[in-house]
Amino acid sequence: MKIVIIGGTGQIGSKLVDQLTAQGHEAIAAAPSTGVNTLTGEGLADVLAGTEVVVDVTNAPSWEDQAVLDFFTTSTRNQLAAEAEAGVRHHVALSIVGSRKMADSGYMRAKIAQEDLIIDGPTPYTIVHAAQFFEFVPWIAQASTGEDGKVRVSPRLFQPIAVDDVVDYLARVATGEPAGAVEIAGPDKLGIDAAVRAAVPDADVVSDPAAGYFGADVDDESLTAGAGAWLGKRRFADFVAR
Template identity: 65%
Template sequence: MKIVVIGGTGLIGSRTIAKLTEHGHEAVSASPSSGVNTLTGEGLADVLTGVDVVLDVSNSPSFEDAAVLDFFTRSTTNILAAEKEAGVKHHVALSVVGSQNLPESGYMRAKVAQEKLIRDSGEPYTLVHATQFFEFVNSIAGAATVGQDVHLSHALIQPIAADDVATAVARATAGEPLNGTLEIARRDWR
């Protein structure tokens, strides 16, 4: 199976490509460094030629409310249009557990908008919702540190390792479209 991974050079994308390749799939990374710009659509038609599945694990370079919404809506719109033109059979996207429950977060509103575009596209899809990655705990604590004090939310979290996310995403990508959502958290998906 030929699979294009949008965001294939990132934390989850690179690990997912390795897992898909181990299982005999042709997994191709698509990112600005490989000449694919999902915001402008540049390179999408070429990279999607002969592709069976698109996996989108890309992330916005900015977390400012308007910028992140623009990134996910424009990028997803361009990817879906190029997929339709190329005859791609399955769209898989990585999102966040509970995104619909945090409307005060601009990032979560953007992920909800992205998911709606995918669901409303009429194309076969699978959404994978993951909890926060263990690999980001240090940067979360760092961003919440003022002097010697760390100010963290009282919210409970259930972090998951990036390798486990990559395994779940690879399985969803190689599988049949769910036309729904798979939620994963530390070992819950096994």
């Protein structure tokens, strides 16, 4: 099966290309560095020729509200148009658990816009709403550090998942039938503040219920998966121990 991974040179994409290739598929990494630019459309028609499945794991280079919205909407429109021409049968997109509960965040509004384009588009789809990655937690600490050096993060629950579990699930979805919207998360729920303390032990963490999450107000259900979600097998404590 020919599967094109948009964003296939990044953290998730490169691992997914390797896994699908090892399974015997023709997995193609599509990115500006390989001659495919989803913002301009350059290279899309060529790379999608004969493709059955497209997996979009891209992320915006800027998180400024308008820039991230422009990135996801332009990229997704170009992908879907090229897929319709090429006869692609399945579009898989990686999104975020709780995106529609956090529409006061500019980034989440951009992800919602991306999802709506896919839902209304011509290609049967699977939108994978993934919880935050283990590997992203140190970056949360960095982004939440104030001028006084204190790391102010919310004690609200989230349900982080290992990148390798995300890749395992995406590989399964890419080789299966379109499933609509699905959720995946890690096996453990814990406070964001507790996760930061564990992953970044030198951080001066302040538990702040008003901190929110990247501009969004959150509660204990905003960043956790609902009933029926697929749960990864890797545990956050093991990630921290390594």
